[in-house]
Amino acid sequence: MPTYHLQNLTVRHLGASRAAALHAISLTIQQGEQLAIIGPSGAGKTTLLATLACAHQPAEGSFQIFGTDPWALGHADRHRLRAQLFLAPQTPPLPPRQRVVTAVLAARLPQWSLWRALVSLVKPADPEAAWQALSRFNLGDKLYSRVDRLSGGERQRCGLARLLLSPAKALLVDEPLSALDPALSELTLSTLRDEAKARNATLICSLHQVDLALSHFPRIVALRDGRIEFDLPRGQVTPDMIAALYQGEQPGASAPPPEHDAMAVKLGVGACL
Ligand SMILES: Nc1ncnc2c1ncn2[C@@H]1O[C@H](COP(=O)(O)OP(=O)(O)OP(=O)(O)O)[C@@H](O)[C@H]1O
Numbered sequence: 001m002p003t004y005h006l007q008n009l010t011v012r013h014l015g016a017s018r019a020a021a022l023h024a025i026s027l028t029i030q031q032g033e034q035l036a037i038i039g040p041s042g043a044g045k046t047t048l049l050a051t052l053a054c055a056h057q058p059a060e061g062s063f064q065i066f067g068t069d070p071w072a073l074g075h076a077d078r079h080r081l082r083a084q085l086f087l088a089p090q091t092p093p094l095p096p097r098q099r100v101v102t103a104v105l106a107a108r109l110p111q112w113s114l115w116r117a118l119v120s121l122v123k124p125a126d127p128e129a130a131w132q133a134l135s136r137f138n139l140g141d142k143l144y145s146r147v148d149r150l151s152g153g154e155r156q157r158c159g160l161a162r163l164l165l166s167p168a169k170a171l172l173v174d175e176p177l178s179a180l181d182p183a184l185s186e187l188t189l190s191t192l193r194d195e196a197k198a199r200n201a202t203l204i205c206s207l208h209q210v211d212l213a214l215s216h217f218p219r220i221v222a223l224r225d226g227r228i229e230f231d232l233p234r235g236q237v238t239p240d241m242i243a244a245l246y247q248g249e250q251p252g253a254s255a256p257p258p259e260h261d262a263m264a265v266k267l268g269v270g271a272c273l
Pocket residue numbers: 013014015021039040041042043044045046047048
């Protein structure tokens with residue numbers, strides 16, 4: 001049974017316009033598959049991941065997770081289904097004054113009794129597990145740091161360490177590399193892929209770095225203007241397809257950071273503003 005089966009799915013955001021952010025999306029994703037979602041800014045990548053995490057109710061079309069329509073379930077059953085899905089947003093919502101160890105262990109809250117969860121707020125229940133998860137993202141030394149003292153990239157990896165501790169069967173990761181340098185980007189994608197493979201979880205990851213999407217993921221789903229432009233094995237994706245996808249945009253690449261002088265000029269311009 002596939003993890004996801006979507007047919008002609010249309011999703012609208014709440015708001016005055018109610019314009020569709022996703023139009024007639026059809027996708028079947030098997031358990032254990034690893035795929036990247038690419039596309040220009042505003043294409044609908046975040047909306048698709050949030051829909052797959054049951055955060056948006058589709059307006060039209062058919063939607064099944066593990067063979068079940070989540071929106072036909074009652075609230076409690078849908079909540080149980082959501083516990084099998086883990087959405088790692090681009091900016092993880094971590095309580096600012098919390099210590100990293102507590103924030104990471106929060107991934108286990110759905111499995112814990114209320115009493116155990118409360119005790120863990122005072123005395124973390126399994127700091128070793130949190131440390132191991134953080135270490136896989138090169139962040140073990142921040143175990144007892146406060147979340148609001150982390151850099152953007154460290155916060156992002158802290159959110160991903162949470163994912164390692166969740167028991168989810170579908171891992172939905174939104175632009176995990178936006179605050180990371182090239183070496184950490186490689187480490188992060190390899191860690192996510194190894195983890196998904198080890199537990200046969202489905203991994204769906206949105207990326208602006210097209211080169212990393214192609215080098216790490218066997219299947220590429222390209223979105224533009226809320227529609228699927230192509231859905232292909234990476235070997236069939238051509239440079240012309242990528243150029244057409246990002247026509248009028250600058251495709252993301254894991255380019256090295258600018259030279260020191262160029263950076264100084266940019267900082268200078270920023271300071272004037
Ligand atoms: N909360 C919201 N309310 C109304 N419209 C929204 C909302 N969030 C996103 N949109 C719109 O939905 C469309 C898809 O946005 P989405 O964030 O899914 O794109 P994206 O591909 O993830 O973009 P980016 O790469 O810039 O993160 C855009 O037109 C956006 O303006």
